[in-house]
Amino acid sequence: MISFAGGLPAPELFDVEGWRAAFDRALSRPGVLQYAPTEGDPALRALIADRETRRGLPTRADDLLITTGSQQALTLVATTLLGPGAVVAVEEPTYLAALQCFRMSGARVVPVPGDDQGILPEALEDVIDRHQPTLLYLVPTFANPTGRTLPATRRRALARLAETHSLWLVEDDPYGELRYRGTPVPPLAASGDRVISLGSLSKICAPGLRLGWLRAPATLLPSLAVTKQAADLHTSTVDQAAAATYLATTDLDAHIARLRTEYRTRRDAMIAALPAATPAGTTWMDPDGGMFIWLRLPGETDTSATLRTALREQVAFVPGAPFYATTPDPSTLRLSFTTNPPARITTGMHRLAAALSSSVPNQ
Amino acid sequence: MISFAGGLPAPELFDVEGWRAAFDRALSRPGVLQYAPTEGDPALRALIADRETRRGLPTRADDLLITTGSQQALTLVATTLLGPGAVVAVEEPTYLAALQCFRMSGARVVPVPGDDQGILPEALEDVIDRHQPTLLYLVPTFANPTGRTLPATRRRALARLAETHSLWLVEDDPYGELRYRGTPVPPLAASGDRVISLGSLSKICAPGLRLGWLRAPATLLPSLAVTKQAADLHTSTVDQAAAATYLATTDLDAHIARLRTEYRTRRDAMIAALPAATPAGTTWMDPDGGMFIWLRLPGETDTSATLRTALREQVAFVPGAPFYATTPDPSTLRLSFTTNPPARITTGMHRLAAALSSSVPNQ
Numbered sequence: 001m002i003s004f005a006g007g008l009p010a011p012e013l014f015d016v017e018g019w020r021a022a023f024d025r026a027l028s029r030p031g032v033l034q035y036a037p038t039e040g041d042p043a044l045r046a047l048i049a050d051r052e053t054r055r056g057l058p059t060r061a062d063d064l065l066i067t068t069g070s071q072q073a074l075t076l077v078a079t080t081l082l083g084p085g086a087v088v089a090v091e092e093p094t095y096l097a098a099l100q101c102f103r104m105s106g107a108r109v110v111p112v113p114g115d116d117q118g119i120l121p122e123a124l125e126d127v128i129d130r131h132q133p134t135l136l137y138l139v140p141t142f143a144n145p146t147g148r149t150l151p152a153t154r155r156r157a158l159a160r161l162a163e164t165h166s167l168w169l170v171e172d173d174p175y176g177e178l179r180y181r182g183t184p185v186p187p188l189a190a191s192g193d194r195v196i197s198l199g200s201l202s203k204i205c206a207p208g209l210r211l212g213w214l215r216a217p218a219t220l221l222p223s224l225a226v227t228k229q230a231a232d233l234h235t236s237t238v239d240q241a242a243a244a245t246y247l248a249t250t251d252l253d254a255h256i257a258r259l260r261t262e263y264r265t266r267r268d269a270m271i272a273a274l275p276a277a278t279p280a281g282t283t284w285m286d287p288d289g290g291m292f293i294w295l296r297l298p299g300e301t302d303t304s305a306t307l308r309t310a311l312r313e314q315v316a317f318v319p320g321a322p323f324y325a326t327t328p329d330p331s332t333l334r335l336s337f338t339t340n341p342p343a344r345i346t347t348g349m350h351r352l353a354a355a356l357s358s359s360v361p362n363q
Numbered sequence: 364m365i366s367f368a369g370g371l372p373a374p375e376l377f378d379v380e381g382w383r384a385a386f387d388r389a390l391s392r393p394g395v396l397q398y399a400p401t402e403g404d405p406a407l408r409a410l411i412a413d414r415e416t417r418r419g420l421p422t423r424a425d426d427l428l429i430t431t432g433s434q435q436a437l438t439l440v441a442t443t444l445l446g447p448g449a450v451v452a453v454e455e456p457t458y459l460a461a462l463q464c465f466r467m468s469g470a471r472v473v474p475v476p477g478d479d480q481g482i483l484p485e486a487l488e489d490v491i492d493r494h495q496p497t498l499l500y501l502v503p504t505f506a507n508p509t510g511r512t513l514p515a516t517r518r519r520a521l522a523r524l525a526e527t528h529s530l531w532l533v534e535d536d537p538y539g540e541l542r543y544r545g546t547p548v549p550p551l552a553a554s555g556d557r558v559i560s561l562g563s564l565s566k567i568c569a570p571g572l573r574l575g576w577l578r579a580p581a582t583l584l585p586s587l588a589v590t591k592q593a594a595d596l597h598t599s600t601v602d603q604a605a606a607a608t609y610l611a612t613t614d615l616d617a618h619i620a621r622l623r624t625e626y627r628t629r630r631d632a633m634i635a636a637l638p639a640a641t642p643a644g645t646t647w648m649d650p651d652g653g654m655f656i657w658l659r660l661p662g663e664t665d666t667s668a669t670l671r672t673a674l675r676e677q678v679a680f681v682p683g684a685p686f687y688a689t690t691p692d693p694s695t696l697r698l699s700f701t702t703n704p705p706a707r708i709t710t711g712m713h714r715l716a717a718a719l720s721s722s723v724p725n726q
Binding site: 006008009011012014016019020023024027028030031032033034035036067068069071072075079084097100101104202205206207208209210227229230231232233234235236237238239242 | 369371374377434464605
């Protein structure tokens with residue numbers, strides 16, 4: 001089976017030896033096995049704050065809460081800010097685990113219309129007027145599942161709307177450093193004070209560490225820490241100490257540069273295979289970064305049926321419907337290009353072509 | 364400062380070298396840095412199931428969900444089973460982070476009267492009739508903060524009541540293996556099917572790992588896993604793999620035997636110092652295991668005021684009031700005897716004696 005389904009980093013690119021050395025050094029201190037502060041390892045918070053600052057987002061260690069992956073950060077935000085009857089605004093389509101998390105908190109989810117560059121600020125203004133959302137959740141850079149990136153002018157417009165209407169913006173940014181073309185766009189959080197930013201080591205180091213962070217205004221961070229304490233007291237002291245050691249002793253930028261080079265090749269291999277693999281009339285977005293290519297098949301195709309054919313051909317993807325907050329477009333699907341090396345991508349795309357040619361109605 | 368406040372294991376008794384070796388072996392496989400199943404590492408689940416079975420609680424790997432410490436297990440139970448208006452029954456006094464967790468979920472907390480051996484089954488029956496609780500939370504073995512242990516007959520009676528009234532029993536058991544006298548009492552979960560058991564490596568290995576587990580009936584485990592997925596996707600793959608390696612290659616029973624020997628000495632040192640350190644009329648429980656000694660000072664003492672005097676004497680404890688769900692007894696306090704070696708306990712008890720003699724009203 002060749003899977004383009006999960007948003008998994010390439011395991012052969014993990015810096016296993018670097019992490020092994022970091023854990024070994026971290027475990028030379030007995031304190032690493034003890035209880036620790038809820039807010040996180042002070043050294044790790046300082047190193048992440050430095051890194052965020054260098055990326056264009058001035059950040060102090062005290063602005064950060066270390067979380068058990070950025071999925072936990074999302075749940076902490078939902079638990080702290082939302083309750084039954086609250087409204088959450090989202091891009092559509094958007095990260096499906098975020099939708100599940102908001103629904104579990106009892107909130108009503110309202111989509112904000114957008115285009116190939118993401119949410120339209122005037123559409124957000126309309127949603128604010130009609131629904132008074134507590135927060136807007138978005139992945140502004142290399143979005144999951146669409147791969148699209150919100151331009152700087154729109155980011156500033158969203159930040160202004162958030163200030164005017166006392167709306168929280170939740171900027172989920174796991175992919176921002178995985179850029180394969182073009183120049184970085186300033187983080188949404190650099191445009192205003194109503195932004196909660198979620199970051200993660202999952203895509204740039206390794207997801208098995210479950211290390212993420214949350215950068216929030218000082219008015220909000222103490223309540224988020226109380227929620228975190230009830231959630232798991234604190235994130236693994238061992239993993240945090242290993243990450244602090246790793247960040248202090250490794251050239252992470254060089255590692256990310258290697259990931260970029262390799263993932264760029266993989267994206268290119270998948271994009272190159274798409275015209276021959278898909279029926280006429282299929283459209284897709286060619287992303288500047290991240291992990292995903294988002295496709296729309298022509299006509300009345302239901303990609304959940306296509307998936308059954310694809311699995312018989314030994315290839316997997318994710319049908320697009322679950323990424324929609326309201327009315328799904330069943331002709332959409334998501335392909336992940338990071339997990340498999342280029343040659344395997346090419347083989348997988350041949351299999352996908354076979355599945356699509358036998359399951360998509362002729363135009 | 365000598366602290367008898369936090370429920371911290373003794374850091375000098377951590378098996379640092381054993382864990383260092385376990386992390387090193389676990390990190391020889393790249394998969395250890397990848398995403399992993401929400402339910403937990405299959406090898407770790409199997410090893411914990413074996414251990415629970417040998418402790419008298421027949422358990423299969425599939426009965427378990429690995430959690431980010433047992434604090435997470437508690438929050439998963441609250442999120443899955445409770446909502447605004449739900450009622451939770453508790454021992455009184457009880458673990459204060461559990462009280463906070465239930466309050467955050469919007470539940471109403473109702474105490475069940477008990478005596479020096481814990482909850483009285485007839486009192487639970489009365490609470491069920493009057494309040495229809497969804498669950499009863501208790502630490503039946505070496506309770507936090509009282510150190511008391513619920514006898515086997517009462518456990519069976521509670522399990523019968525749970526069956527009859529469709530009540531869930533949440534058995535929080537972080538201390539059960541730390542017994543210094545007497546013979547083990549069968550786990551509450553061995554008496555019936557309405558029990559969710561929470562276990563943890565925090566007190567028998569190391570809390571910094573944040574590794575706990577939840578054993579629940581098959582009817583409940585899938586919903587708890589959905590809540591876990593929203594909470595943090597899964598617990599650190601690295602920590603779980605290290606724990607599986609550690610449990611497979613180390614004689615944990617021998618390590619726990621060493622903890623028992625050392626902690627027994629510490630409990631005895633603190634108990635021996637109490638008559639001279641406390642005013643006439645002070646009462647305490649001498650626990651068979653666990654980490655805590657619970658005291659009641661005579662008369663109208665307010666231990667939060669006593670604490671201020673104690674801190675000036677360079678000794679700390681936890682005032683008892685926050686452990687109460689309803690009307691607190693301000694003359695109570697909790698001492699932890701595991702963190703400090705015996706000589707330091709003796710010094711700390713001299714300081715406590717000085718604080719008590721200057722702050723407790725004469726009888």
